Amino acid sequence: MKRLNVALLAIVFVLLYSTGVAAESQYKIVHKDQVTEGWEIHVDYPLFEQLENKAIQERVNNDIIDKLEEKFRMVKRGAGESIGIPYLYYEETIVYEEKEFFSVVMTSHISRGDRYNSTVSSVNFVDGAAGEIRPLKEVVHMDRLNKAVEKIIQSDPDTYFQKTFRGVRDNTAYYLQKDKIVLVFNKYEVAPGVFGTPEMSIPLKGMKKEHPKEKRAPVPSYTSAYLK
Missing domain, CATH: 3.90.640.20 (Heat-shock cognate protein, ATPase)
Known part of the structure; x- marks a missing residue:
């Protein structure tokens, strides 16, 4: 009985570990931090590396970068037009997966002094042979x-x-x-x-x-x- 319990625990461990590795291996999280006198950014974002559809993988990665660069340009432009109080830009990202459907939900937090706002965007796509942005x-x-x-x-x-x-x-x-x-x-x-x-x-x-x-x-x- 004891051996059976040990065997079952081993199987559960292998299944959980395998599932975790598979989920994490599809993308890596990239961290970027930059600080100057006029602004600072702290960004975490995913770059996909193991999608089945490589054309979709490339487009999704480019779309994610496009969204980040747009926010970054806005922050630098605002900082250049004002002096004294720096702009703070934080980006957090959550990746949701529902079968072959992925959603990269990106929340931008931008503040300056007592002014603060958050905006949300997403990159939604289907992987696999019929992959496409949705x-x-x-x-x-x-x-x-x-x-x-x-x-x-x-x-x-x-x-x-x-x-x-x-x-x-x-x-x-x-x-x-x-x-x-x-x-x-x-x-x-x-x-x-x-x-x-x-x-x-x-x-x-x-x-x-x-x-x-x-x-x-x-x-x-x-x-x-x-x-x-």
Whole structure:
């Protein structure tokens, strides 16, 4: 009996260890820190290395870098236009995986003195032979999504702004979680700042678009001078 328990524990350990290695080996986390008198940045971001579809892997990595460089340029430009109080830029990233569907949710925190804001973006894609980037409007019917979000907002007046919602942006950050889509809004976009970057979880049933399995042409590569 004792030997059986040891054997079972060994099997569980191997399965857990193998699962962890497989999940982590698809990407590495890169850290970047820069500090000057006018600004400082502290960024963590993933670079994918082991996706099955190499064309998608290259495009996703480029899209992630593009988003970071855009924020970095904005911070440097703002610092150049003002003197005295430095800009602080922090970037945190979470990678969600639902079967072959990946979502890289990137939250940018930018502050200067007592002014502070957070914005969220995401890079969403399918790996595998039919790999492709999936913007929000290609995943769900936007008119149905807007009705679902409006219903949530109206049902909770203590949390959400009731009169300023003008619809879900096409580039609203999101990720998939089992049979639901989770929207991640910018700070102050749908709720007071105390709620940070609020999330809404909405069932996909009756809302999800169907996609033919097709390959996209490879995307030309380029080298980034900023995040090397």
